[in-house]
Amino acid sequence: xxxxxxxxxxxxxxxxxxxxxxxxxxxxxxxxxxxxxxxxxxxxxxxxxxxxxxxxxxxxxxxxxxxxxxxxxxxxxxxxxxxxxxxxxxxxxxxxxxxxxxxxxxxxxxxxxxxxxxxxxxxxxxxxxxxxxxxxxxxxxxxxxxxxxxxxxxxxxxxxxxxxxxxxxxxxxxxxxxxxxxxxxxxxxxxxxxxxxxxxxxxxxxxxxxxxxxxxxxxxxxxxxxxxxxxxxxxxxxxxxxxxxxxxxxxxxxxxxxxxxxxxxxxxxxxxxxxxxxxxxxxxxxxxxxxxxxxxxxxxx
Amino acid sequence: xxxxxxxxxxxxxxxxxxxxxxxxxxxxxxxxxxxxxxxxxxxxxxxxxxxxxxxxxxxxxxxxxxxxxxxxxxxxxxxxxxxxxxxxxxxxxxxxxxxxxxxxxxxxxxxxxxxxxxxxxxxxxxxxxxxxxxxxxxxxxxxxxxxxxxxxxxxxxxxxxxxxxxxxxxxxxxxxxxxxxxxxxxxxxxxxxxxxxxxxxxxxxxxxxxxxxxxxxxxxxxxxxxxxxxxxxxxxxxxxxxxxxxxxxxxxxxxxxxxxxxxxxxxxxxxxxxxxxxxxxxxxxxxxxxxxxxxxxxxxxxxxxxxxxxxxxxxxxxxxxxxxxxxxxxxxxxxxxxxxxxxxxxxxxxxxxxxxxxxxxxxxxxxxxxxxxxxxxxxxxxxxxxxxxxxxxxxxxxxxxxxxxxxxxxxxxxxxxxxxxxxxxxxxxxxxxxxxxxxxxxxxxxxxxxxxxxxxxxxxxxxxxxxxxxxxxxxxxxxxxxxxxxxxxxxxxxxxxxxxxxxxxxxxxxxxxxxxxxxxxxxxxxxxxxxxxxxxxxxxxxxxxxxxxxxxxxxxxxxxxxxxxxxxxxxxxxxxxxxxxxxxxxxxxxxxxxxxxxxxxxxxxxxxxxxxxxxxxxxxxxxxxxxxxxxxxxxxxxxxxxxxxxxxxxxxxxxxxxxxxxxxxxxxxxxxxx
Numbered sequence: 001x002x003x004x005x006x007x008x009x010x011x012x013x014x015x016x017x018x019x020x021x022x023x024x025x026x027x028x029x030x031x032x033x034x035x036x037x038x039x040x041x042x043x044x045x046x047x048x049x050x051x052x053x054x055x056x057x058x059x060x061x062x063x064x065x066x067x068x069x070x071x072x073x074x075x076x077x078x079x080x081x082x083x084x085x086x087x088x089x090x091x092x093x094x095x096x097x098x099x100x101x102x103x104x105x106x107x108x109x110x111x112x113x114x115x116x117x118x119x120x121x122x123x124x125x126x127x128x129x130x131x132x133x134x135x136x137x138x139x140x141x142x143x144x145x146x147x148x149x150x151x152x153x154x155x156x157x158x159x160x161x162x163x164x165x166x167x168x169x170x171x172x173x174x175x176x177x178x179x180x181x182x183x184x185x186x187x188x189x190x191x192x193x194x195x196x197x198x199x200x201x202x203x204x205x206x207x208x209x210x211x212x213x214x215x216x217x218x219x220x221x222x223x224x225x226x227x228x229x230x231x232x233x234x235x236x237x238x239x240x241x242x243x244x245x246x247x248x249x250x251x252x253x254x255x256x257x258x259x260x261x262x263x264x265x266x267x268x269x270x271x272x273x274x275x276x277x278x279x280x281x282x283x284x285x286x287x288x289x290x291x292x293x294x295x296x297x298x299x300x301x
Numbered sequence: 302x303x304x305x306x307x308x309x310x311x312x313x314x315x316x317x318x319x320x321x322x323x324x325x326x327x328x329x330x331x332x333x334x335x336x337x338x339x340x341x342x343x344x345x346x347x348x349x350x351x352x353x354x355x356x357x358x359x360x361x362x363x364x365x366x367x368x369x370x371x372x373x374x375x376x377x378x379x380x381x382x383x384x385x386x387x388x389x390x391x392x393x394x395x396x397x398x399x400x401x402x403x404x405x406x407x408x409x410x411x412x413x414x415x416x417x418x419x420x421x422x423x424x425x426x427x428x429x430x431x432x433x434x435x436x437x438x439x440x441x442x443x444x445x446x447x448x449x450x451x452x453x454x455x456x457x458x459x460x461x462x463x464x465x466x467x468x469x470x471x472x473x474x475x476x477x478x479x480x481x482x483x484x485x486x487x488x489x490x491x492x493x494x495x496x497x498x499x500x501x502x503x504x505x506x507x508x509x510x511x512x513x514x515x516x517x518x519x520x521x522x523x524x525x526x527x528x529x530x531x532x533x534x535x536x537x538x539x540x541x542x543x544x545x546x547x548x549x550x551x552x553x554x555x556x557x558x559x560x561x562x563x564x565x566x567x568x569x570x571x572x573x574x575x576x577x578x579x580x581x582x583x584x585x586x587x588x589x590x591x592x593x594x595x596x597x598x599x600x601x602x603x604x605x606x607x608x609x610x611x612x613x614x615x616x617x618x619x620x621x622x623x624x625x626x627x628x629x630x631x632x633x634x635x636x637x638x639x640x641x642x643x644x645x646x647x648x649x650x651x652x653x654x655x656x657x658x659x660x661x662x663x664x665x666x667x668x669x670x671x672x673x674x675x676x677x678x679x680x681x682x683x684x685x686x687x688x689x690x691x692x693x694x695x696x697x698x699x700x701x702x703x704x705x706x707x708x709x710x711x712x713x714x715x716x717x718x719x720x721x722x723x724x725x726x727x728x729x730x731x732x733x734x735x736x737x738x739x740x741x742x743x744x745x746x747x748x749x750x751x752x753x754x755x756x757x758x759x760x761x762x763x764x765x766x767x768x769x770x771x772x773x774x775x776x777x778x779x780x781x782x783x784x785x786x787x788x789x790x791x792x793x794x795x796x797x798x799x800x801x802x803x804x805x806x807x808x809x810x811x812x813x814x815x816x817x818x819x820x821x822x823x824x825x826x827x828x829x830x831x832x833x834x835x836x837x838x839x840x841x842x843x844x845x846x847x848x849x850x851x852x853x854x855x856x857x858x859x860x861x862x863x864x865x866x867x868x869x870x871x872x873x874x875x876x877x878x879x880x881x882x883x884x885x886x887x888x889x890x891x892x893x894x895x896x897x898x899x900x901x902x903x904x905x906x907x908x909x910x911x912x913x914x915x916x917x918x919x920x921x922x923x924x925x926x927x928x929x930x931x932x933x934x935x936x937x938x939x940x941x942x943x944x945x946x947x948x949x950x951x952x953x954x955x956x957x958x959x960x961x962x963x964x965x966x967x968x969x970x971x972x973x974x975x
Contacts, residue, residue, distance in 0.1 A: 047850030051857070053754055055674040057685070063842055067835040074830070085830070087823030089708045093695065096704075096736075097831060100694045103740055107685075110748030110870070112856045113672070118748075118870020125744050126878045129737025136733045137726060144714045144722070197859050207857050212846045216838075276882045283730070290726060299719050 003078035003230065006246070010253045011219075011226035012037050017254065018225075021261025036222065040215045048211030053113040061108030062213040062220075068101030069220045069227070076230050077152035079237035079245055088149040091139045095132060098183070101220070102128050109205040116197045120204035123272070127189065127201070127279055131182045134282040138175050141168075141290040145297065155234040168292045173232050175286050177256065180228030182279060184221055187264040189275050199272070225260075229253040304341055305357065305370065311337050312420045319416075320409045324402050328395040331412035335391050335419050339384035342423045346384070349377030350794050361430070369429045369491055374797035375562070376426040378638055379555045383422050385780075386547035386645045389773035391415060393653050394540035396770035400660065407451065414447040418544075425552055429492035431480035438476065442469035445549055449537040461532035468519055468529040475516025479509055492563055499564040506566040511574075513560045521553025523612060524582040527605045528915045531589075534601035535665065539656020542597060543649035546604045551641050554611055558637075561619065562801060569623030576616030576724065580731040583609025585914065587738040588886055591745065591876050592910040596655045596665045599746055600648065603691065606735060607644040610703065611637045613728060617709050618802060626716065630803035631816040632709035638795055640702035643784065647687040647699060650777040654684040657770070658750065661763045667872050669757040670750045676763040681751040683774045688743040690781045693736050696828040698784035701821065706732065708820050745875050754866040786828055792817045873908060888913045 016033030023030025032038075050058065074084035075094045083090075102124065109121040143149055145168075146157035182189050185202030197204045206217050233252045237245045270278055315334035319327050345355060349372050359368040372380075394415070398408060421441040428434050446469070450462035480490075487494035499506040519526040530550070534542045561571070586605030593599035618633025620626075657680040658673060659665055674681040690697035710725050710732075717725060765771075784791055799817065858868075880887065893906040936947075 044845065045849075047852070048846065049852045049854050051855060052853050053672070053856050055681075055752065056678070057674065057752065060839065063839045064835055067831065067838045070838075071827070071831045071834055075827075085823065085827055087827075088820060089704065089711060090823075090827075092704060092707045092711075093824060093827055096693065096695055096700060097827075099692070099736070099740060100689070100831075103689060103692065103694055103744060106740075106744040107748050107752060110744070111674075111752040113753035113866070113869050114856045114858060115868050115870050116859055118753075118875060121744065121748065122870065122875045122878060125741040125875075126882070129734070129741055132737050133730050133733045136729050140711060140714065140726065140729055143711055147715050149708070149711055207859070211849060212842055216842070272878075273881070276878065287726070294719070294722065299722065 001084060002081065003076055003083055004073060006078065006249055007073055007076065007223070007226045007230050010229060010250065011222040014225045014229065014253065014257050015222050017257035018261040018264070021258050022265050025262070025265035036218070040218050043215035043218070044212055046211045048213060051112045051208050054111045054208070058108050058111040061104040062209060062216040064104040065101040066216045066220045068097050069223050071097045073223060073227050075151060076227055077155055077234060079234060080152070080156040080239045082152045086150050086152045090150050094151070095135055105205060112208045114207065116204050117207055119198070120201050123201045124205060127182055127275060130276060130279040131179050131282065134175055134286045135179055137283060137286040137290055138172055141286065141293040142172070144290070145293040156239055158235065158238055164292055164296055168289050169235055171285055171289050171292070172235055175282055175289070176228055176231050177259065178282050180225060181260070183228070184224055186260060187267055188270055188278065191269040194269070199269070226253065229256045232256055305359070308338055308341050308420070312416055315416050316413050319412050324405060324408060327408055327412050328398065331415055332391050332395055334416050335387060338420060338423065339388050342380050343384050345372050346377035346380040349374045350797055352797055361433070365430055365432045366490055368433050370427050371429050372427050373801065375555070375558060375801055378795065378798045379551065380423055380426050382551065382642050382645050383426070383548045386544060386649050387419050389777055390540045390544040390547070390649060393543070393656070393770060393773045394538070396767060397538060397540050397656055397660065410447060411451055414444040418444040418448060422548060422552060426555060431484065431490045431492065435473065435477060435480060438473060441549070441552070442466070442473065445545065448541045449533050451538050451541070452536065455536070458536040461536045465529045465533040472516045472519035475512055475519070479512040479516070482509065495563045496565065499566070503567050506564050507570060510560055510564045510566040510571060514557060517553045517556040517560070518578070520550060521557065522550050522605050522608050523578050524585045524605060525914045525918045527582070527586070528912065528919050530605060531598050531601045531912070534604070535595050535597035539652055539659065543652035546601065546652060547645040547649040550604060550608060551645060554608070554641055557615065567623065568619045572616050572619030572623055573724070575612055575619060576728065579609045579612025579616050580728060582606070582612060583735045584731055587735050587742060588883055589910070589912060591738060591742045591879060592887060592889065594667055594872055596658065596667050596746065596750060597652065599742065600651050600655060603739070603742070604648060606739065607640070607648065607691070610706070610735065611640045611644065613732065614640060614702070614706050617706065617713065617728070622802065622806065625806055626713065627803055627806040628816050629709050629713050630806060631799050632705050632712070632820065634799050634802045635792060635795055635817040636702050636705035636709065638798055639705065639791060642791070643690070643698045643702050646777050646781050647690040650683060650687040650774055650781065651691065653774050654680050654687065657766045660766060662759065664757065667746065667749045671756040671866070671869065672752065672754045673763070674751040677765045679765055679771055683778050684751065685747055686778050686781055688747045690785070692739040692743050694740070696785045696831050698781050701784060701788040701824070703732070703736065704824055705817065705820065741876070741879060745872055749872040749875065753869050756866050756869065786832070788821045788825060789818055792821055886913065888916065
């Protein structure tokens with residue numbers, strides 16, 4: 001349960017830190033760290049505008065999206081401590097339950113009948129499909145390395161000892177960070193601050209959402225960041241006791257947020273056509289991790 | 302024994318009764334006959350799943366010898382699937398066929414063929430005499446051919462039907478080859494002879510299995526033997542498509558499983574072969590499904606994908622058997638068997654929903670549909686449930702079977718060799734891609750058909766089908782949710798079928814059910830939590846937004862106000878990024894005329910997709926065969942004298958060859974001595 005609260009706390013600050021990092025790099029003062037949360041709270045209190053084209057799908061989609069991410073959050077462990085639920089193959093459930101949210105956000109975008117939102121939906125469907133193999137192969141190699149099948153057991157048994165494991169941990173961090181960027185439609189893939197709908201992915205899908213629903217969707221985005229941040233934390237904490245891990249959790253989350261802010265400040269968005277190759281390249285990085293795991297286990301003769 | 306006679310009597314009476322009744326009664330009698338047969342056979346099926354096995358011997362004839370009828374739990378499981386899909390399908394069919402009420406004779410033929418097909422399918426599960434098995438197999442092929450070509454006045458229908466008929470018979474040739482081989486060696490048509498012949502000889506066992514496997518995979522629709530499927534499904538009436546995809550292709554799966562049990566080939570080699578073909582089928586099926594614009598053709602390609610997933614289960618199950626890994630074996634076969642049921646459910650539901658759409662709009666091209674959720678909310682809702690289930694997303698049934706496969710693959714990691722590890726990685730990669738592509742495909746199908754604004758102006762009013770017609774759909778949807786939320790119940794039923802395969806690897810009995818049930822138990826809780834969470838969040842939303850102001854406005858067009866249905870995203874544009882990425886695997890023809898000049902008059906864009914495997918496997922061999930045969934057209938010159946000459950030459954040679962047989966032998970001996 002601890003991790004649940006930790007992720008919630010991290011989610012409150014995460015987006016604010018990214019925005020602050022970006023504004024510092026661009027020489028502005030920027031809004032307060034809590035501004036994104038204040039925005040969401042304001043949205044929760046606002047009324048909504050619904051398109052006359054939409055149906056029940058549009059009404060339930062943000063709810064399902066939010067619930068699926070909360071469900072995914074319940075599976076995430078905290079080093080050696082279990083998440084709310086933990087079982088063999090929980091990372092499969094993690095990925096698939098996120099897919100449920102994606103399914104609904106895609107069809108809710110198509111429910112509006114807007115050409116822009118259809119465009120975003122099409123891209124989201126393709127990119128999330130391409131990002132998934134990387135996650136599965138990453139988890140597969142970690143499972144192979146540790147001999148366990150659940151998040152908690154894998155992370156508890158993950159010892160960083162030799163040079164190769166360092167390399168693997170760094171590669172794994174990179175893969176998870178990139179998956180987080182894709183899942184949240186951030187910079188190298190998508191530019192949330194662009195002013196042109198034609199070049200958006202996630203932002204353009206929620207053009208018609210307003211009020212409570214928009215608040216839910218934004219909250220879900222913050223939670224997703226914190227969840228992937230927590231996964232990265234898990235790569236490093238291992239069997240260290242609580243006293244040290246909780247500060248470590250926040251430090252690593254903080255660093256991840258700053259890293260994302262930095263990436264967003266200094267990188268330009270890829271051309272849409274090149275995104276697919278980039279995302280699929282992540283799979284080859286996770287294949288590298290897999291071969292690294294084979295090396296460590298001495299499966300190569 | 303008696304019950305089998307009752308079964309046959311029901312079929313015969315219904316067959317003779319149907320032509321003499323009026324249209325309404327035809328449907329009722331056909332349905333009643335199927336229901337009775339289904340109930341009778343389900344009685345046995347349920348008993349076998351509880352651990353009984355049956356063995357009868359029907360007298361048969363001089364040619365066939367005794368006809369053994371053996372019902373074990375594997376037959377039982379498939380019989381239950383067949384019966385369920387069939388009952389819902391024929392009930393749906395009663396209403397679906399209402400539109401064709403004038404074609405009385407055609408309807409009688411259809412109803413009789415429907416009953417015949419059902420009894421053939423049930424018999425195939427239990428009959429263990431190769432001669433009779435082939436006859437029943439032929440009965441199945443012919444009756445499904447008649448069912449497919451119901452609308453035979455359309456060229457496309459009759460073409461697809463003949464395509465199906467030919468490929469079915471190629472399938473029968475392979476089966477016949479295998480059975481004749483065994484019958485010659487063992488002098489018996491009993492299936493036990495197959496075991497007797499194949500045991501002890503590994504090489505023979507594998508070749509014999511592959512012979513059956515090729516035949517059966519034509520029926521099941523594994524790539525590259527799938528080409529009949531995308532033609533036959535769209536042209537058949539909706540309930541036939543549902544039954545065909547739900548159970549007829551599953552008979553192929555049943556045959557493969559049965560042959561695995563009978564032949565007991567080297568499981569490791571066979572497992573790798575099946576796994577490879579299945580991954581290719583799964584990926585290729587869904588890749589082609591995405592680019593289809595005919596709703597039923599799209600679903601047909603998805604059947605190939607799901608057969609691939611079932612095959613992956615069988616493949617890893619076999620490898621588990623080969624490597625004495627009982628966890629892998631039980632997970633693999635459990636996944637395959639459960640997915641067979643799951644696919645039967647959601648695919649038939651999808652086909653019936655597509656049938657509703659067709660009935661309301663008379664259109665299957667998804668580019669012309671849209672916005673149906675407002676006109677047909679119930680059909681849309683049912684389609685949505687099936688679409689989520691088929692994409693393998695929790696909390697529905699598709700996820701359960703895919704989870705079993707994943708779990709098998711991941712648990713296999715620990716004691717795998719290097720070759721096995723690479724296989725695992727590619728299997729996982731394949732399965733993940735299949736899942737992701739299915740999501741892309743079904744967001745497209747659901748989004749374009751049911752959401753947005755209508756893309757076509759209809760002359761008639763579009764309305765939801767009757768509640769009676771929706772009833773079987775709701776029943777199927779109920780089971781989709783039910784399996785998702787109570788998977789353990791079904792895995793317990795699967796105990797005996799799995800034990801047929803993996804039972805030999807295990808010493809104590811509890812381990813078997815622990816493997817599968819233990820894996821699914823926690824998922825079960827997680828699924829419940831997910832459902833409760835969704836309800837909870839939704840009620841919070843309801844309470845919070847109760848007093849808030851809601852405004853209904855047109856869709857935000859980013860400040861563009863000239864909004865028209867034509868500006869919506871189309872199916873083709875939805876998959877454009879995908880299409881560009883997967884170009885090397887696809888075959889798409891485009892015809893377009895760009896906008897030219899200052900005052901453009903007309904421009905158009907059209908794209909057609911074709912199957913690359915079909916081009917290589919079917920079209921080009923046929924073309925070269927045709928050009929080769931074309932060289933002999935001079936023989937067929939239309940002159941009667943020549944034909945009589947051919948006849949004389951034939952007769953003379955038939956008489957002469959035995960006469961000069963000895964001389965020929967001597968001549969050959971002579972040449973050899975040289």
